[in-house]
Amino acid sequence: MDNLTFGITMLVCGMGGTILVLWIMSLVMTGLGKLFPEKPEKKEG
Numbered sequence: 001m002d003n004l005t006f007g008i009t010m011l012v013c014g015m016g017g018t019i020l021v022l023w024i025m026s027l028v029m030t031g032l033g034k035l036f037p038e039k040p041e042k043k044e045g
Helices: 003-035
Strands: none
Touching: none
16 A cells, blocks of 8 residues: 555545544534423523
C-alpha cells in the first residue's frame, strides 16, 4: 500500500469515525432530553 492509498484510507476512516461518534452523541442527548424533560419556570410575583 503506497502513501497515497494509506492517506486516503485514513481520511475516510477518520471522517466516518467522527460522523459515527457525533451520531451516537446525538442519540444520547435525545435520550437524555426525553428522560429529563424541561420544566417551565413558574414566575412569582
